[in-house]
Amino acid sequence: MRIVFAVVMAVFVSHSFAKSIADVRIDGLLLMQPSKAFDIIGFEQGQQYDSDNVYSAINALFGSGYFSDIQVYEEDDVLIFDVKERPAIGELTIDGNDLIPTEELEKGLKFSGLEVGETYKPDTINQIEQELQRQYFAQGRYSADVDIDVSPLPRNRVAVAINIEEGETAKIVHVNIVGNESYTDEELTKNFLSEETGYFNPFSSADEYSKPKLQGDLETLKSFYLDRGYLDYNLVSSQVSVSPEKRDVYIAVNVDEGQPYKIGELSLSGALPIDESRVWKHITHSTGDVFSRSEITRIIEAISTELGDEGYLFTNVNIIPTKHDDLTVDLAYQISPGPKVYVRRINFKGNSETRDEVLRREMTQFEGALATHSKIEDSKRAIQRLGFFGNVDLQTQRVPGTSDQVDLVVSVEEQPSGSIQASVGYSQTNGTVLGFGVSKRNFLGTGNKLSFNASRTNQTQNYVLSYDNPYFTVDGISRGYSVFYKISDHDEDDVEDYDLDEVGASVSFGYPISDTQRLAFGATIKETGIDLGSNPSNETQDYIQKYGNTFNDVIANITWTDSDLVGGLLPVEGYSTKAAFDIATPVGDQSYYKIALNSQRYWGLSDSNLYLFRLKGRVGYGAGYGDTDQLPFFENYFAGGARTVRGFSSSSLGPQNSYDDDTDPSAIGGNILLAGTAEYIFPMPMVEDHKSVRTSLFIDAGNVFTDYCYSGNTTCEEGVDMSEIRFSFGFNWTWITPIAPLSFNLAKALNSKTGDSTDFFQFQLGTTF
Incomplete structure (x- = not known):
């Protein structure tokens, strides 16, 4: 830095001498606007100035950080500031940063004034270098090294290169x-x-x-x-x-450590708008108990909720402890309820795809009504149960100028509600297994579900198109439609030798019983045709001989569901239970019924919801009635594969069919299904987004059984034999991709027997088991 006062110091020999200037000129400006430079020095034409004024102007120019050299001199009553600007940043590169994303670094650098086009300031470079080093040190990377290299470029510019060696975490x-x-x-x-x-x-x-x-x-x-x-x-x-x-x-x-205290006297004060007994019931500790801060926190929350349900949403509960020398502490609960609060407006944020009405119809807290804690929490829970959002947050904001009104702000974080589903696999029974589907659980942001699914093996093809409207009426009555077509194309080279075609349509209506429970009624009309090949099994021949090969059935069904799952595609808490009863009515050609029960529940093992325990069970039973003495073989349950017992090939477990010749038998399914899963869910190390990635260890158990065996099948046993339950143990990894859920299973069959078909590795796209 060089400052010249050649003329100024010769002219001004004392601070008391002042002189008027005819003009002020600033030479050397390239980047800074002249008007800004004149604002900094503060000189005007005709102004009296002395050496103090000049020094102040020079300090102001240097203080701006834009100049590396300033010379000041007077020429023909013109005060001239000859400046040299610092170079501009022409290039900015960042290399070696794996731990901190480049986008976040660039935002921080921009905030500090380090970006292309800005003036290069050495002090800023030093501060950034130290700050980056500090951030890595805070994360335990003491061997990290940050080096910022500055090199000149043409036209008074510089290139800034930030080179980072993150090192290893200590x-x-x-x-x-x-x-x-x-x-x-x-x-x-x-x-x-x-x-x-x-x-x-x-x-x-x-x-x-x-x-x-x-x-x-x-x-x-x-x-x-x-x-x-x-x-x-x-x-x-x-x-x-x-x-x-x-x-x-x-x-x-x-x-x-100090010494532990026990609770002495308990007291309650404040202008309570409710009976004191409603508050005392939440104060669960008593004189003589050991003091516990977590218990007091729980009590405060319970008291606040109790008053919040009466509209006192901003109740303030304070604890005043008084310690004594005998190691006892008196606790005084002071309660200030404030005024009753009403909701003025309910606003929604973050739902770029989902319409407001889809969220609003789940709200149990209404605009203009008394704001209550339980209704606000129930509203949050109902929106979480939709499954469209990874995160839901409800906040109350006071209305300016009022003491008894709030606005309720519902902030949601949408997660993908559409998926392209696919599965690829191979088993000895079904050969190559291919599946494809397109599903939209939040179709056009309406909350309605539209889906199309297709699957194909060497033997079967399935096509299903469905549409469901959960709010067919404003009262929450749902209506759903579906059409389906199934082709089973077996030939003499397959394990079974028949062709089965099914085509039908169904309609259902659901009625809400409570916030979590629904009761649905529906009907399905189905036409089934069967053509036997040259070598069908004894079981299929027997059924066709008894009942024919063409069936027109009308199936009525009733379904009860109770679901309180939270967390979207990867739940973190709650439960769900579904019970279904289907009956082929006497109006059709067959008479049979099926009863199914599916249930699952999550338990949190930590406050972070990263460690979970899950239990899942599935039970099914079907039988004939009236003129039909058995469940049709094509309505049987099957076990094995991703949805029942992983580690065993899909639909490979259970009773097997029989032949009069030496044809190898295969699984024919059964009318009784038992399956269950115990799962320990834990976070994958070095993965930050636990909302979209899940890992778990699981134990699966299950099989299918029958209570109706063909008389000539010597290997078939009727009834449930618990010793035939198959078990497997394995590892699951699921990732909610932007397209669809992606799932890998590594499973080991623990008690496979002769004739069982096992699969150690199973891959699925579009399934979250």
Whole structure:
């Protein structure tokens, strides 16, 4: 930097001398607008100035950060500022950043003034370099190195290259708690996110150090003590030591435990608008109990909800503790209910595809009505149950100028509701299995479902087109249609030798019973034709001889559902149960019925909803009645494959057919189905988007049975034999892609028997089992 006052210092020998200038000129400007430069120096024509004014102007110009050199001199009563501008940034490149996305880095750099076209400022470069280094250090990457290289370009420009070596995340070698006398280190660190590296967690990221993770663990440690009455607990210090090679981290936490307190007197105060007994019922602790902060938090939430259901939405509940020398603490609950609150408007955000009316019709909290906590929560739950949104958030905003009105803002995060479904597989029974489908659960944003599904094996083809409107009426009565066509094209080379054609249509109406339950009634008209080949099984021949080969049936059905699943395509909590009863009425050519029950439930194993336990069960039974003494063989249940027992080939389990010659038998299905799944769901390491990716370990069990065997089938046994239940164990990985759910199963059949067909690997696109 060079500043010249050749004339100025010769003329102005004292601060008291001042002179008027005829004009002011700024030479050397290329990037900055002259008007902006004149605003900075503040000189005007005819203005009196002295050396102090000149120094102030120079400091202001340098302070702007746009200039590297300034010379000031006077010539013919003209004060001239000869400036040299800093170069502009002509190129900006970022390389080596895998951990921090380039888009996020560019946003941060732009906010700091580092982008193409801006003036190059060395101080800014240094600050950015230090900040990037700090961010990597906070994530435990102490070996990370950030180097910013600046090189000149033509026309007073520079190229800025940010080169990053992220290094490896330092591993936590040891976590040591100092000062703990009442509890061991193992008890205190049990729920820590930071874990010591070891043999049993080579694929986990828990042993990778990060500052935010440690801060969370320190809060966990504080909660541990406060939930056990240690009101005087104090975190004395926490130190993080890094090995010289910057690969190992040692954490030391120094605490002062204090002593546990028990609850003394309990009191309640405030202008309560409801009977005190309704508040006291939520205060579950009593004198003599050990103090627990988490229990108090739960009590506060319960009291707020109780008053919130009466319209006091902004109830403020404070706890005033008074500690005594005898290690007791008195708790005074102070309640300020405020005024009753009404909802002025309900606004929706984030539903770019879904129409407002689809969300609004799920709301149990209405505009103009008293705002109640339970109705707001019920509304949130109902929108979550739609399955269209990965995240739903309801917030109340006070109406400016009022004390008793709020606006309810419903923010949703849409997830793909359409899918192109496909499946590819191979089994010894069915050969190549191909499936294709197009489904839209939120058709045109109306909440209606439109789908078309097709599947094909070496033997069968299935086509189904369906449409369902869950709000056919404003009262929530649903109506659905479907048409279907099924072709079973067997020839003498296949395991069965008959052709079956089915064509039909159905209609159903559903009625809401409660917020989660529905009752649906429907009817299906179906025409079935069967042509036997040259070598059909004994079972198919027997049925055709008894009942013929062409059937026109009218099937009535009733279905009850109870669903409270939350989380969309990958639920994180709740349950669903479906019971269905189908009966082929005497109006048609056959008389049979089928009863099915499907149920599943999720349990959260952590507050993060990343660790879950799931149970799923499926039971089915069918039989003939009247003139039909058995369930038609083409209505049988089947087991094996992704929907029942993974690890076994699709539809390969259960009773087998028979032949009079040496033809190998195959699975013919049965009229009794038992299947179940126990699943442990856990987050995949190094995956951040757990809303669209899920991994799990599972145990499947199931089989099909029959209570009607062909008299000549010596291998068939009637009834349920629990020793024939097949088991499998495996790993599932599911990813909700923008197109459709993608699922992989690796399963091991645990008790396969002679004749069973197994598949270790199964791949599906469009199925979330």
